[in-house]
Amino acid sequence: MATASASVFASLSFEQKLDRLAEVAVRIGLGLKEGQELVLTAPTDALPLVRRITEHAYKAGAKMVTTFFSDDATTLARYQFAPDDSFDYAPTWYYDAIAASFKSGAARMAIAGANPALLKSQDPNKVSRAGVAVSKAYKPAMELITRHEINWTIVAAATPKWAELVFPGEPEDVAVAKLWDAIFHASRITSDDPVAQWREHGENLKRRVDFLNAKRFHSLRFHSDDGKTDLTVGLADNHLWAGGGTTAGNGIYCQPNIPTEECFTTPHKDRVNGFVTASKPLSHQGTLIENIQCDFVNGKIVKATATAGEEALNKLIATDEGARKLGEVALVPHASPIAESGILFWNTLFDENAASHIALGQAYSTCLIGGEKMSDEELAKLGANESLIHVDWMIGGPTMNVDGVSEDGHAEPLMRGGNWCD
Amino acid sequence: MATASASVFASLSFEQKLDRLAEVAVRIGLGLKEGQELVLTAPTDALPLVRRITEHAYKAGAKMVTTFFSDDATTLARYQFAPDDSFDYAPTWYYDAIAASFKSGAARMAIAGANPALLKSQDPNKVSRAGVAVSKAYKPAMELITRHEINWTIVAAATPKWAELVFPGEPEDVAVAKLWDAIFHASRITSDDPVAQWREHGENLKRRVDFLNAKRFHSLRFHSDDGKTDLTVGLADNHLWAGGGTTAGNGIYCQPNIPTEECFTTPHKDRVNGFVTASKPLSHQGTLIENIQCDFVNGKIVKATATAGEEALNKLIATDEGARKLGEVALVPHASPIAESGILFWNTLFDENAASHIALGQAYSTCLIGGEKMSDEELAKLGANESLIHVDWMIGGPTMNVDGVSEDGHAEPLMRGGNWCD
Numbered sequence: 001m002a003t004a005s006a007s008v009f010a011s012l013s014f015e016q017k018l019d020r021l022a023e024v025a026v027r028i029g030l031g032l033k034e035g036q037e038l039v040l041t042a043p044t045d046a047l048p049l050v051r052r053i054t055e056h057a058y059k060a061g062a063k064m065v066t067t068f069f070s071d072d073a074t075t076l077a078r079y080q081f082a083p084d085d086s087f088d089y090a091p092t093w094y095y096d097a098i099a100a101s102f103k104s105g106a107a108r109m110a111i112a113g114a115n116p117a118l119l120k121s122q123d124p125n126k127v128s129r130a131g132v133a134v135s136k137a138y139k140p141a142m143e144l145i146t147r148h149e150i151n152w153t154i155v156a157a158a159t160p161k162w163a164e165l166v167f168p169g170e171p172e173d174v175a176v177a178k179l180w181d182a183i184f185h186a187s188r189i190t191s192d193d194p195v196a197q198w199r200e201h202g203e204n205l206k207r208r209v210d211f212l213n214a215k216r217f218h219s220l221r222f223h224s225d226d227g228k229t230d231l232t233v234g235l236a237d238n239h240l241w242a243g244g245g246t247t248a249g250n251g252i253y254c255q256p257n258i259p260t261e262e263c264f265t266t267p268h269k270d271r272v273n274g275f276v277t278a279s280k281p282l283s284h285q286g287t288l289i290e291n292i293q294c295d296f297v298n299g300k301i302v303k304a305t306a307t308a309g310e311e312a313l314n315k316l317i318a319t320d321e322g323a324r325k326l327g328e329v330a331l332v333p334h335a336s337p338i339a340e341s342g343i344l345f346w347n348t349l350f351d352e353n354a355a356s357h358i359a360l361g362q363a364y365s366t367c368l369i370g371g372e373k374m375s376d377e378e379l380a381k382l383g384a385n386e387s388l389i390h391v392d393w394m395i396g397g398p399t400m401n402v403d404g405v406s407e408d409g410h411a412e413p414l415m416r417g418g419n420w421c422d
Numbered sequence: 423m424a425t426a427s428a429s430v431f432a433s434l435s436f437e438q439k440l441d442r443l444a445e446v447a448v449r450i451g452l453g454l455k456e457g458q459e460l461v462l463t464a465p466t467d468a469l470p471l472v473r474r475i476t477e478h479a480y481k482a483g484a485k486m487v488t489t490f491f492s493d494d495a496t497t498l499a500r501y502q503f504a505p506d507d508s509f510d511y512a513p514t515w516y517y518d519a520i521a522a523s524f525k526s527g528a529a530r531m532a533i534a535g536a537n538p539a540l541l542k543s544q545d546p547n548k549v550s551r552a553g554v555a556v557s558k559a560y561k562p563a564m565e566l567i568t569r570h571e572i573n574w575t576i577v578a579a580a581t582p583k584w585a586e587l588v589f590p591g592e593p594e595d596v597a598v599a600k601l602w603d604a605i606f607h608a609s610r611i612t613s614d615d616p617v618a619q620w621r622e623h624g625e626n627l628k629r630r631v632d633f634l635n636a637k638r639f640h641s642l643r644f645h646s647d648d649g650k651t652d653l654t655v656g657l658a659d660n661h662l663w664a665g666g667g668t669t670a671g672n673g674i675y676c677q678p679n680i681p682t683e684e685c686f687t688t689p690h691k692d693r694v695n696g697f698v699t700a701s702k703p704l705s706h707q708g709t710l711i712e713n714i715q716c717d718f719v720n721g722k723i724v725k726a727t728a729t730a731g732e733e734a735l736n737k738l739i740a741t742d743e744g745a746r747k748l749g750e751v752a753l754v755p756h757a758s759p760i761a762e763s764g765i766l767f768w769n770t771l772f773d774e775n776a777a778s779h780i781a782l783g784q785a786y787s788t789c790l791i792g793g794e795k796m797s798d799e800e801l802a803k804l805g806a807n808e809s810l811i812h813v814d815w816m817i818g819g820p821t822m823n824v825d826g827v828s829e830d831g832h833a834e835p836l837m838r839g840g841n842w843c844d
Contacts (some may be wrong), residue, residue: 035505037513047493054496058503063511065500069491071469074476078487081480083457089485091459093526097519104515211566 009190014180021155022052023161024258026060028198029153030107031254033356034061039101042111044071046157049111064367066101072115072161079122085131088110090137090358099141105250108145115161116346119286123381128315131285135319135388138344146390148256149249154349155258156183165346186259186338186350202255205244208263208420212241212331217404219271220329221411222356224401231296232405233358234271236371236383240267249372260340261353264330266367268383270299272326279355280394283346292393299325301360322387328359331332334398334418348392356396361387433610436602442611443577444679445473447483451575452529453676456483461523464533466493468579471533483748488523494537494583501544507838511550512559521563527672530567530574537583538768541708550737553707557741557810568812570678570788571671576771577680578605607762608681608772624677627666630842631685634663634753639826642751643833644778647718647821653718654827655692655751655780658805660791663687669796681760683775686752688789690805692721694748701777702816705768709734714815721747723782744809750781750789756820756840770806770814778818778837783811 009017026032038057042050045227047069054065078086102108119127135142145152158179160172166182167175191197210259220232243263245255278292289309294301302323306313317324332339332355339354363384365371371379402415413421431439448454460479464472465570469491476487500508524530541549567574580601582594588604591599606612613619643654665685668676700714710729716723723746728735739746754761754777761776785806787793793801798808824837835843 035507044466044491047466051493051495051499055499055503058499058505058508061505063505063508064513065496066513066516067491067493067496069489071473071489073473074487074489077473077477077480080475083480083483083485085457086480086485091486091488091523093519093522094488096522097515100515100518103515346546 008192009184017180017184017189018049019052020194021184021187022049022056023110024187024189024194024198025053025153025155026056027195029155029255029258030109030151031252032057032060032107032151034252035063036091037060037063037101037104037106038065038109039066039098039106040067040109040111040341042067042069043113043157044069045159046111046113049157053109053111054301055234062327064250070114073119079097079119079126087126088133090130090133092137095134095137095141098138099144100146102141102150106150106152109140110154111157112154112347113157113159113162115159115165115286116283117165117286117288118161120288122286123266124287124311124315127285127287127312132319139388143382146362146364147249147372148246148364149372151248151252151254153254153256153258155187156347156349158183162347166343182341182343182345186341187352188259188337198255202244205260205263209241209243212263212265215404215412218407218408219405220393220414221403221405222276223395223401223403225401228277229275229395229400231274231276231395232272233326233384234268235329236266236268236363236368236380239265240367240369241373242364242367246366257349257353259350259353260269261336261338262330262332264328264367266363266384267329267358268299269322269325269363269385270383272296272299276358276395278393278395279397280344281346281353282391282393283307283348284312284391288346289313294388301325316389316391322385323361323389325360325385325387326358327361327363327385327387327390328392330358330392331356331402331415332396333415333420334396351394355394356400356402357392358392359390359392361385361389361391386415430614431606436500439602439606439611440471441474442616443606443609444478446609446611446616446620447475447531447575447577448478449617451577451677451680452531452573453674453806454479454484454529454573455674457485458483459485459505459523459526459528460487460531461520461528462489462490462531462533463577464489465487465535465581466491467581468533468535470580475531475533490534494540495841497540500842501541501548509548510555512552512555514559517556517559517563520560521566524563524566524572525722528570529674532576533579534771535579535581535584537581537587537708538705539587539708539710540583542710544708546709546733546737549707549709549734554741554810558647561810568784568786569671569794570668570786571794572697573670573672573674573676575676575678577609578769578771580605584769588765602766604763604767608763608775610681610759620677620720622815623788624666627682627685631663633663634685634826635640637826637834638828640829641827642836643825643827644698644817645823645825646819647823650699651697651817651822653694653696653698653817655748656690656805658688658690658785658790660804661687662789662793664786664789667838668788679771679775681775683758683760684752684754685778686750686789688785688806689748689751689780690721691744691747691785691802691807692805693835694718694721699782700815700817701819701822702766702773703768704813705770706734706738710768711735717840720757723747738811738813741811742809744807745783745811747782747807748780749783749785749807749809749812752780752814753778753824753837754818755837755842756818773816774814777816778822778824779814779816781812781814783807783809783813
């Protein structure tokens with residue numbers, strides 16, 4: 001067993017730490033296979049990490065690494081200068097190519113790090129239309145990801161604007177260094193042998209998943225001590241809990257998120273009732289949505305409010321029929337290293353691993369028994385939701401209690417005060 | 423008429439100069455049409471110019487700008503760490519997407535600036551195999567470019583490694599600043615109204631092109647005072663001279679190269695005879711090939727030597743049957759601003775506009791009367807060469823003389839001592 005040895009990690013150079021993160025991303029995140037191709041997306045600010053990941057991918061036998069960069073400044077230039085009808089367009093030829101790469105065997109890695117508040121001051125209507133256009137164009141590729149047909153992962157890189165949001169008031173270089181440090185710790189690469197530590201972490205999550213799968217709960221009830229949430233989330237028929245890695249359809253074992261602390265499954269799209277209050281802000285397409293409150297009746301949001309970004313929230317849930325229903329429910333203990341750090345990352349990859357959460361939109365077919373091979377109709381019959389979107393938001397925290405409820409109505413305490421009961 | 427006003431240009435900030443180059447690239451280089459999409463490729467070091475070009479493209483009404491970045495460090499990582507069979511592979515799904523974007527109406531811009539000596543120390547066999555793989559995968563998109571079916575252009579950005587090669591011994595920031603300055607001057611953006619100056623420059627080249635087209639020469643004879651070259655280049659039947667801009671198949675007038683100083687046409691692939699010595703080094707796929715000497719018999723290279731990079735040269739001309747034949751011949755006066763600067767750029771975009779040159783490989787069908795609409799067979803019958811490659815190299819200079827030879831053998835002096843006779 002690898003033991004945490006923070007003093008050794010602290011003595012490493014920044015380049016060595018970056019190299020560790022890259023190695024974990026390639027070996028644990030992707031499980032990249034010899035001869036496999038890698039398609040990588042990254043913000044331009046993440047170039048140093050891209051270079052380290054590319055090296056590790058080739059060392060692992062990658063046939064080719066192709067990186068597509070996004071750039072916050074050029075994204076903003078579009079909102080400032082492009083003609084209005086630009087916002088209903090997305091380059092299908094590009095997204096089709098990504099799907100084609102997946103079909104020909106490529107693995108997929110995304111580096112997160114764009115400024116979460118980039119589009120805060122832009123017209124929410126344009127932001128929403130551009131999002132819908134991309135979702136439609138990206139659908140064929142996205143389905144291969146949500147169905148886990150290929151091995152994929154997401155890791156993060158600290159970037160100046162993101163760091164400024166997480167550590168306001170600090171000089172840029174200090175904020176970026178602090179955010180890198182937070183990413184390294186949250187991503188569990190600080191022990192002497194991070195690859196071995198990750199294997200152990202995955203096994204621990206797997207044990208929790210096995211326990212939940214054996215229980216066959218009919219629903220989960222989230223009820224908080226502060227009275228802000230009392231939500232019953234029915235689970236899909238034949239639902240399957242997942243967490244701690246997955247074997248993709250191409251046979252490769254991967255960790256789709258680095259970090260990951262969650263056990264998650266597919267709710268029943270028509271069996272969610274009650275009210276819920278978000279415990280953290282949601283950063284969606286560059287807009288910050290704060291203090292979300294929603295009422296659910298028979299699976300559907302019937303009322304949604306927010307103290308900031310309410311227009312973006314309402315546009316989001318109006319994307320399509322499935323956008324106002326749940327596609328994921330996840331349990332995360334308040335004792336996770338990310339929750340313990342106390343840092344609000346303004347980024348789902350981290351914040352969703354600090355708290356139990358729900359997601360609006362598309363369900364993961366892999367969270368249903370035999371779901372990978374089912375048609376959309378078969379999945380819907382079991383209660384799996386379908387949508388162009390998949391947006392997680394946090395509802396857990398130190399006051400949250402969760403019960404597992406069996407079909408006969410018997411409630412078993414799973415979490416109290418935000419942590420596992422056992 | 424715009425007048426050169428170097429003092430005003432010198433007083434501009436670097437950002438303002440960059441903005442001018444971007445404006446000329448979008449408005450003159452591409453002639454970008456309102457509602458048109460733009461596909462841009464660029465080295466990661468060219469990000470500041472990418473941002474200015476993206477702004478000008480959206481201001482000109484672009485529907486979407488998509489930039490694909492290349493990165494010298496990750497290219498090198500492949501040569502250092504990738505498995506051997508990686509070098510016979512190119513991502514067809516990516517190049518097919520580029521072709522699909524062109525077919526759906528996109529314009530194409532490339533920013534040149536990669537380190538010309540990047541692959542100098544790499545295995546020439548791997549470099550050549552990787553080049554062949556890309557050429558094959560890129561062919562459908564490349565044909566739309568060589569046939570000028572879409573509006574496209576190339577501009578340059580100064581990058582540290584390239585600047586180091588052009589200005590050896592200078593500190594990095596000084597070398598980069600000098601190279602930017604050389605690019606700005608060579609790209610003709612230093613007058614008060616560079617867009618107007620470019621229109622005038624294009625008209626001057628057009629007048630020269632009209633003169634050459636009216637002459638209907640049967641061949642050109644290049645003979646240098648130093649005795650190192652005596653080459654007769656037969657011209658294709660129904661050849662057409664071009665220069666100073668072109669109307670693409672999509673009806674948009676563009677300047678495919680910024681800078682451009684050349685008048686060029688299609689040679690007859692079987693009617694080139696004699697010997698020729700390169701007047702400048704050739705940088706090909708990161709390898710520098712110096713002092714090329716070739717003997718031609720009936721269009722084909724029968725002997726090729728170089729004092730450096732000879733292996734790369736011989737691999738290049740072994741790419742396919744057409745790789746040892748000519749696809750372009752171009753006349754450039756020694757009085758061009760680039761030749762006058764005396765700078766060896768180690769980059770074809772600039773160096774080919776400093777001297778008359780020839781190109782091995784694929785011919786431009788647009789340099790034949792009605793060529794855009796001809797089949798490959800019809801083009802070949804007129805003498806147009808076909809190949810996966812198109813590589814220019816310089817043969818002109820202050821000692822070069824060029825005669826235009828009519829079908830009856832009458833020779834008319836076109837250039838003496840490297841400059842136009844009239």
